[in-house]
Amino acid sequence: MKPVTLSRQFIFRFATVLSASLLGSACAMLDPESRSDSARMTLGAGTPVAASGETPAVGTGRRDAADDPEIWADLADPTRGLILGTDKQAGLYVYDLAGQQLQFLAEGRLNNVDLRSGFPAEGRAQILIGASNRSAGGVSFFLADPAAPGAPMVRRWGFSATTVSEPYGFCLGRRGESFVAVMVGVDGDVSQYGVTEGAVGPVLVQERSFAVGSQSEGCVVDDAKGILYVAEEAKGIWRYSLDPATGSTRTLLAGAPSAMLAPDVEGLGLLREEDKTWLIASSQGDSAFAVWRVDGAEPAYAGRFSVVAGAGADAVTGTDGLAALGGAVGVFPEGLVVVQDDADTPGETASTLRSRQNFKLVDWRTVKLALGL
Structure with missing residues (x-):
């Protein structure tokens, strides 16, 4: 039998096809959350406002990783x-009010974060x-002692499983003296819970569930x-009463x-200053932020x-994600807004790879x- 001789052209074509096949298989196996869903996003379409500072890039390099602040x-x-x-x-990252990193807590795939002060735990009022937590299928809870000197240290407190399709959005609230947690599943299914301190950590009691x-x-x-405001990514922003009896x-x-x-409609934040309350929403599709005044009988649109x-x-x-806090916050005398940036890239353009x-x-x-305003 004569030996088979392969041409360089055949070898090159075979290697190209094999490489493409392997690459395609690898890409198919990648978690879709590893890639930004806003690649080559339009640069800001709203009224320009200059950034006042930034945090370091998150440690998960070259992945879609930073998500939600508070x-x-x-x-x-x-x-x-x-x-x-x-x-x-x-x-979870913890920064000071200038954006410098103080802590990192390796808790798995944490998506949205929120907090409320004055939560009674371990015999004193704490920051809840x-x-x-998409890795574990529920809520990871932490505590910080506001009476501690310097910047309060954030520490793990416990975990509570939830009943939604996959933990995605999350927010905390207060209804009178009660504390409330809202979990939004990736499919738009929502569960609302009462939050209390148990014998060994947090306890969630479900109050209602509904579909967005x-x-x-x-x-x-x-x-x-x-x-309760909820952002349905392709449809807009919904208002619900926090009273579970309203279903x-x-x-x-x-x-x-x-x-x-412009879809996707993403992060929501509230900023209070004296008698005014502003709702800010991430209009991800055109890299803008819409603002409404919401302390009156009906919301009043204020611009982008x-x-x-x-x-x-x-x-x-x-x-x-985004967060907002009114009043004096560090060097910001009237309030601070913190927003996730899809690309920490100096000189980026509309074609910049995120x-x-x-x-x-x-x-x-x-x-x-x-x-x-």
């Missing part, structure tokens, strides 16, 4: 405070922190008005797609802004000036 500041001493940020591939309709994530509770009754605050919101480069930080695109991600800090005064 802010705490000491009312008695607003120079004391924390910014929390989830890495949805790895855990909760985050949706399709994939949803962002949520926020207005404690003062007893309202699934709701009203549409703003639809999408519209002049206000986008975060452009400033203070050494690059522009913000494709935001998932990789590293972080959180940007925005002075609320610049937003008010830009929108004439």
